[in-house]
Amino acid sequence: MSPKTGPRISPRRLLPLLIGLGFAWVILAYFIAPLFWDSYARIDPKLDDVPRVTQTGDHHPGDPLNVALIGTESELLSIMKAADWFSAAALGIESDVKIAADTILSRPDDAAPVSxxxxxxxxxxFAFEQPxxxxxxxxxxxxxWKTPTLSDDGRPKWIGAAVYDERVGLSRTTxxxxxxxxxxxxxxxxxxxACLEKTDELEQTFxxxxxxxxxxxxxxxxxxxxTDxxxxxxxxKATASPSAPQP
Known part of the structure; x- marks a missing residue:
């Protein structure tokens, strides 16, 4: 006697079901969950009181700041290029579609956008990356980010957050x-x-x-x-005579 099987869903009914589930996930992940997370962040002050971190566009804590550089914009671009770090593309439909395709098809993308x-x-x-x-x-x-202050020799100070993307997945919050x-x-x-020190363009570290x-x-x-x-x-290293600091 063959075991009983449950009712099967026909392919004609399965497709609308999958479409409906996908639509529900989009609404939940991209509309409802962000509203809930925003309300939660306002209720729980600990989420907004983390010191020395960046913020997301909706004022939630981002990545912690952990690096700083002193140099002109051209000097910054030069040392990052010498270190084999690439400028990230600006966010947009074209770059978003490209990174999605490159991720699915396992194609390298030196200029994939960052949020x-x-x-x-x-x-x-500036945002730089190394694939x-x-x-x-x-x-x-x-x-x-360029900070509001200048160094003693009149050059800009930059502060930033260096973080490693280990995989693509779903946000734990949304x-x-x-x-x-x-x-x-x-x-x-x-x-x-370690990459910057190999370029011979770094005068000193601290x-x-x-x-x-x-x-x-x-x-x-x-x-x-x-973090520690x-x-x-x-x-x-300066490549041009720096301007004197403004009084």
Whole structure:
């Protein structure tokens, strides 16, 4: 006697069901969950009190700041190029479609876009990345902002967050498709400076011990991060006579 089987769903009924489930996920992940997460962030002050971190566009904690550089814009671009780090493409339909196709088809993408984070009320001034393997699912990347102050020799100071994308997955907070970042951000900080030191364009390095008082947290996607609290800094070799600091 053959075992009984449950009712089967015909292909004609399965397709509308799958479409309906996909539509429900889009509504939940991209509309309902962000509203809930925004309300939760306002209720729980700990999420907004993490020191020395960037912010997402909707004012949730982003990635922790862990690197700093001193140099002109051209000097910054030069040392990153010499270190084999590439400028990330701007966000947009074309670049978004390209990174999606490259991820699915396992094609390298040196200029895959990164999501925008904010500091000083604006998104990053520069984003650089270094691909790992044959597709942009995993990569090294850093965002940098020009600070409001100048160095003693009149050159800009840059501060940034270096973080490693280890895979593509779903956001822990909204369920949206996103990059999942590795928790040990110190490894990415150390790797970036190892690359910069090989260029012979770095004049000196320094460490701001105890820059972070809070040594762990979560970013806007819910990914955990941890650090020893130190910020690594570097002074790029000057390629032109710097202007005197303004009084």
């Amino acid at each position: 925008s984070l904010f500091l000083y009320g604006r998104k990053e001034d 790992v393997g044959d597709n942009p699912r995993h990569r090294h990347h850093v965002r940098l 369920g949206q498709i996103t990059h999942v970042t590795a928790p040990n951000v110190d490894l990415e900080r150390d790797y970036l400076f 460490i701001d011990k105890g820059f972070h008082e809070q040594l762990s947290g979560r970013n806007g996607g819910g990914d955990p991060w941890r 609290g130190d910020l690594y800094g570097g002074v790029i």
